[in-house]
């Protein structure tokens with residue numbers, strides 16, 4: 001990452017946000033009211049009964065439940081503490097590199113696999129117990145560890161989970177569930193500056209009054225939606241966002257509507273979009289090191305959508321937003337659609353942005369996810385060369401000509417920053433036939449397995 005770029009964006013944000021914060025004088029009465037509303041409500045009997053009480057749902061999938069279950073384990077006995085710590089250290093080992101990975105491995109072996117250690121995984125039985133005791137530098141592999149992890153889950157699902165459900169930690173969980181049920185309105189947030197403008201209204205920064213958490217709020221103007229027939233897409237965007245759960249897509253935190261607007265409250269990304277980074281910051285284009293990093297994040301985001309049978313259809317650097325730390329996420333699912341199971345779609349009106357649309361969209365043929373991989377190829381090309389494969393930067397050209405080039409011309413790599421692996425990758429994404437395209441080849445292969 002280039003610190004200079006980020007500093008600039010960071011500084012702008014800091015100045016703007018400080019001005020807002022200063023403009024907001026908090027009085028003591030307001031503070032008292034906030035404290036009162038922070039007191040968690042008593043859970044109602046009926047709400048407890050309706051709750052999904054499965055271990056997976058309560059202790060793994062729901063962040064509040066996961067956190068409270070973890071706290072419960074750490075406050076119980078050494079055996080439970082070990083069962084809580086082992087998966088954490090395992091995931092640390094999985095993601096660590098080089099020296100840190102070696103260190104994580106040594107720690108796991110010493111802490112959890114030695115019978116004399118107080119964190120020894122003494123709850124394991126049968127095969128898993130044998131594997132654990134015999135684990136050493138030599139046979140320390142993914143498969144063995146996964147087996148121990150599964151056995152740990154099985155253990156936690158039993159007695160520890162039952163005890164948790166009778167503990168004050170679970171009562172606290174029910175309180176949070178009750179709290180979650182309150183109706184969200186604009187009173188829940190402070191509204192800050194405008195971050196950007198979209199087709200149906202502005203996007204502004206908001207802060208949850210009682211936690212201080214910052215978000216971006218996309219306010220869709222209902223009368224404008226109605227005039228331009230955008231209601232269907234707005235609703236679809238909301239429905240898809242509700243299902244999304246990925247570190248590489250802008251996730252939805254809340255949604256609400258008032259008389260005039262439909263509001264989508266999402267992860268705040270205040271590092272600007274990738275288009276801005278390509279064209280406006282320093283030398284045009286993005287350095288290879290960062291480009292690879294962004295491409296990996298974008299690809300993971302696209303794969304997440306595809307795993308839910310959603311095609312994004314608007315992949316382009318402008319829609320990739322960066323946060324303050326330089327991590328990126330896909331945003332603007334306004335054109336995304338859910339694919340009918342096992343069927344292709346085709347639309348009379350081409351969906352997408354000129355320069356990024358795949359041949360099959362331009363020819364109004366049927367397609368599924370292939371169009372996203374084409375657009376990713378165009379976007380990688382653009383990150384390197386600061387122009388599109390079939391359209392030069394600021395070139396005044398008719399859409400028909402871009403269409404013709406897309407369908408007929410071979411992609412040329414004239415920019416000095418193209419190296420062989422990058423050219424190879426882009427060419428694979430820019431195969432004109434869907435079936436030969438990278439991403440699509442993998443997907444159709446997976447279908448057969």
Ligand code: ADP
Pocket residue numbers: 195196197198199200201203216218250266267268269270273321331332333334
């Ligand atoms: P539209 O679908 O109407 O194009 P977008 O979702 O693209 O609307 O949002 C419009 C603009 O608002 C974006 O170009 C971006 O500058 C800003 N924006 C959108 N989402 C966020 C976010 N999560 N964080 C920060 N800025 C955002």
Ligand code: MG
Pocket residue numbers: 198319332
């Ligand atoms: Mg947009």
